[in-house]
Amino acid sequence: MILSSHFNYWIVIVLMMIGFFIVISHGNLVKKLMGLSIFQTSVFILYISMGKVAGGTAPILDEAYSVYSNPLPHVLILTAIVVGIATTALGLALVVRINEAYGSIEEGDIEMQDCDKLDKENANK
């Protein structure tokens, strides 16, 4: 039956869209990063789901089992998780610096300050 067979993927999509929504509608930079990580996690779930075999077990070879899930997506997602945390760390570091430079971590504030500065530069012209 289609409904149950694709339920996982639908969760993936819903999570993805929630992540997107956070990135779009929230002005807070940390919040955006959270949205981003939710978005990324949804992809992890997508990969892991496709590796799953019904009735299988974790791909650690043992005499007792004969059906294993596919290890390849696991490997890929391990890498992807690492990439995700690396990005988050870097993003947070940037947020810290932005906070120091602008005194705010709200997108609107920062844009305003930049616009003001540009206008000033042009006024000097």
Added chain:
Amino acid sequence: MSAHLPILQVILPLLAAPTCLLLGRTQLLWMFTCGVSALCAVISFQLLHTVHTSGDIIYSLGGWSAPVGIEYRIDSLNAFVLLLVTSLSTVVLCAAKQSIAKEVPESRQLYFYVAFLLCLAGLLGILCTGDAFNVFVFLEISSLSTYTLIALGRDRRALWASYQYLIMGTIGATFILIGIGLLYMITGTLNMRDLAQRLPDVEQAHTLYTGFAFFIVGVCLKLALFPLHLWLPNAYAYAPSIVTAFLAATATKVAVYVLIRFIFNVFGFDFSLSQFPLPQIWLALGIIGVFAASIVAMSQHNIKRLFAFSSVAQIGYIIMGLSLGTAAGVQAALLHVFNHALMKGAIFLAIAGLCYRLGAATMNEFKGLGKQMPWTMAAIVAGGLSLIGVPLTVGFISKWYLVLAFIEKGWWMIVPFIVIGSLLAVVYVWRLVECAYFQEADSKREAGEAPLSILLPTWILVFANIYFGVQPQFTVHATSIATLGLFGATP
């Protein structure tokens, strides 16, 4: 050893990056980085030669052959782009020392060189690999180090630009990841060639389409196709000048390569271009991109931003070439990739020289520069002429091939757009020229010529602009072989 060249190409800068941490002095660092990059350039030249004489090189990593393990696959297409990236990075690096010393605080210079090498390694890794997931990994290496590089800029807006790029870049990369995942889901393989073989037999059309859409959007984000270019102008404008030169000359070009590789090799022509109106979308986006970005460029006061927008416009040309889906179109796009790298490299290096002397590059600062920094200004003008597509420069060659490709396809109506688009370039280049040569400097500023270490690489690129404009045999030959390879592989 020569059998290991493909991998050496990538791991040389990759391993050189941590090695940098062991080296203390900046001088030493710079020389080391230059050396590594130069070595890479030599290797890539050798690779291109080998590929042209004896065909594709396949290198299985870890000794595991293709679908099970990861393979490197060098053909005439990526060998060409490899050469472009490595040689431009070498030239840019040569100019880096003084510019970086001026623009980046002493304590962070080390990180500049490390991040630069990582970025280079990432780009080369994307180019070499024949494995779809590996593309993603190396894409992230290069992206992460790019964010770092951009954030090194002095202006606080560099941080903001870097953050924005981080968000957009991550979304782009994740899209690519999703695309690859969906392909994997329906084929069970990650190897590009294996993918190409298995994709035509796939039954799950919807999934394939979805994966394709994700992938294309992700890559287009990376290559800053209009309207996904919004991250680019700020990132280019506020990054350290050398970084701008490097990114403008290489990063988007590699994204174009990925696009070409997947569109033509992995998905195949039939699927990509005939089953749904991708060419039309691209063509429209390309033309709008050219016009919108050029018009915006006209009114910029920050010169780096001006040329950043012009980069977006040039990407539009490249996409237009690809949208044709003919050998001639792809060849024109490839030529423009190469040529645009040359012109933007030259222009941004010259701007690096200006920033070194003046500390900023705005229209105001340009007044009277024609007399004060004649060589630097001449380089910018030469680059600008090339951008316009004046005959005897590389810009002309690519525009010529592009126009020819359109005519061959019979799309007459597009040709005027291309040519009028380059007229728009005249306008913004002219504004610069007018400012620099025909207006007096308003303050009594004493700006001498840029230092030789920046000027020399700049003029190497300017010379290349003219040389490949007058003697385009090499580029034309290499791109035509690359295109043939592409089209031969997927009949």
Added chain:
Amino acid sequence: MIANTVLPPSLIIFIAAGLLFFIPQRWRLVPIVLAPVISLALIWMTPLGDNLKLAYLNYELLPLSVSATSRVFATIFSLMLLFGGIYAYRQASLLELMAAFVYAGSAVGVTCSGDLFSLFVYWELMAIGSTLVIWAAGTEKAYQASMRYLCIHLMGGVILMIGIVAHVFQTGSTQFGAIALDGFASYAILAGFLINAGAPPFSSWIADAYPEASPSGSVFLSAFTTKTAVYTLMIAFAGNDLLIYVGLFMVFYGIIYALLENDMRRILAYSIVNQVGFMVTAIGIGSTLALNGATAHAFAHIIYKALLLMSAGAVLMQTGERRCSHLGGLFQTMPQTAINGIIGALAISSFPFTSGFVTKSLETSAAAYEGLTWVWFLLLAASAGVFLHAGIKFPWFVFFQKDSGKRPDEASGNMRFAMWVFSFLCLAIGLFPSAFYTILPYPVKYEPYTADHLITQFQLLFFAGFAFFALLPLMKRTLTISLDFDWVYRVFAFKLSKAFFHLYWSVDTAMRQAFLKRFYLAKDYLVAHEPSGIISRSRPSSTMVIWVTVLLSVYLIFHFL
């Protein structure tokens, strides 16, 4: 010998342009004189045919192909540069001189181009050079005029470029030769050439831009752009009927506007359109006699038009006044300028024993021989019109008429020298046409000085002159004119055509202005106030993500449709 002659003459001129930058003012005369002389020598030493072959892309470049026609044009261009340079060198700015050399060099280059590529390169260079010449006048008006001028020419360049690419693609050869008028490519090329020739609907750029240049600048401008266009038309599209109509239109357009005009240099600018119209018509006729006529006429026209502009320029230099109605009586203190101006005026009105007579009659006779009676008739009528506007109006108002009270000094020596030389050439060609005919591209068996011909011409001129003076009071009052020599019958036709041209002019101007305005408006709308303009401001990442999502859904929708 060969090694020497393989040097393209345009290169010499370009080198001289570069040299001017480094040479102090008092030595500038050296390259100004030497470069044109050397190039002149090179032109005649270079054997006919393709002398230089370069490979470029997959095509062959022939930057130095000399034909009989191109020799004539290159010769007159070099001469023009030589004496124009002498005329200009003392008062013109360095930028103007350099630009003029680039301009002239590329004009020579066009005439020596055997392939469309080189032609295009020189063509664009010419546009840039001429723009700079206008710009070098240094006034705000000149700046704006130069920008409009550049716009038109770049647009012409674009059309030409598209045509060339298409042509090369269709025929596979870059050879520049006769092009059959079929299909898109050839029409684009023709349009590109015609824009430079000042053909409708783009005639107004000439009168718009040329008078804004400096006195010496307009001398240079009058010579090169339109005449290279004539050259290229002659090579590529000789014998095309279309050109006859275009040419005739230009002829009358020029006359009528010149008559309506008060600014002395604008009068002369309109008369360029008129004269080029003669040549274009002749090219349209396409017989060897006509082509000879066009070539000869171009040759002579450059000389006398330059002469006229030189004298106008000298007046302008000395008085600072450019309106005819405010000049007059200058004959008393500027006799040499006046005499030269008169000689030029006689030549342009094809007064017998001047160059205009022997060259223009080639064209009119060609029309007659080809049996195109109505063309012949119109050309003849136009000759009278020329006499009215350029032959009499210009010298009369400037040098004679009522005394304006101005007592300017005579022009400086170098200017007078250049004028005298050109006057001499005007007369020499007029008096010894057979010597001149030998350099024309085709053999000439034409004798201009037949009694019949002389009488017709004198009659024509006499009646036109009579009409002019008879109606002088009328002209003084209105400063315009509305008559023709058979005016009872023709007044109506004339008024009609005047109305037509007025309409045409206003539509033309309005269209250009509207376009520019729209363009700037759109630009302002999109990007004004740089950071906050619609496209150019930096966007928050939210917007970017929205775009990403939208694009994704667009792709998906297209997939699933």
Added chain:
Amino acid sequence: MATAIAIARVKDLFASVMLTGIYSLLSAVFFVLMDAVDVAFTEASVGAGISTILMLSTLTLTGQYEDPTRHKTRTALVVVLVTGALLIFGTADMPRFGDPQTPVQTHVGPHYLEKSYEEIHVPNVVTSVLASYRGFDTFGETVVIFAAGIGVLSLLGFSGRKEKTTISVSAPMYQHRILRVVGKVLIPPILLFALYVQFHGDFGPGGGFQAGVIFAAAIILYTMLFGRQAAEEVIKLSWVRLLAAVGVMLYGSVGLISFLNGKNFLDYSALAADAVSGQHYGILLVELGVGITVTAVMILVFFSFAGRVDKKAEENE
């Protein structure tokens, strides 16, 4: 999913960080259900551990509450809903979940499951794929971590060497004596556990990356309890930075050795006479490299953030 929505709604950033942690734990549980134990292990240690800590340190620096105004909520909702609907439509013909006949299960995957034991002799197939079949990806992953470390360092740097303050702000738990005692007792076993995870990766879930994270967690715990200065006495940061490089280079040099021996890059069979034991050595060394880099980078990143926190605190005084 409810957690995710909650994250979107909550305005208190502190709360949403906590929710993110919970979300990560939940997805880890999900991964276990999906048989991906290694992944679950990693997600738990990264999502619930490291990233939570980092976000919290950022929040101490930037403030806890976000601006409640939203941009373009309506547009965003419409766009997101439309795209979501399209994507769900796109899933219609995806291979069924759990179906053993999908291409994923039939094409390359079986090779790993069937052959890896004879080729590599490591029971945990994930480890053998990770470190050997797709060892180059893992190398890339290590470099990514390294690059991130470099990025954070270049942005935040080490804080300048200031005179010692008695109680560092970054030791928020210093006052709790019980915690300190418990911590002292706990840290050695954690370190041991990390080493176990490091070297047991062949047989059970775990490996260099997880071990590195746990190892770093121990040190971070130490720092929280005893202050940054105390921690810096134990470990010199410039050495840590070098270690990060050494990890990458260790990985790389394993590859280099194999091709100095005439085999391809990262072909571990070159490391010993017997191909299978060569694979063993190779995986061991490579995992060690990953572990070292990850540990070092995690510590560096944490210290960079903590250094900023301290600096801000000092400025406030």
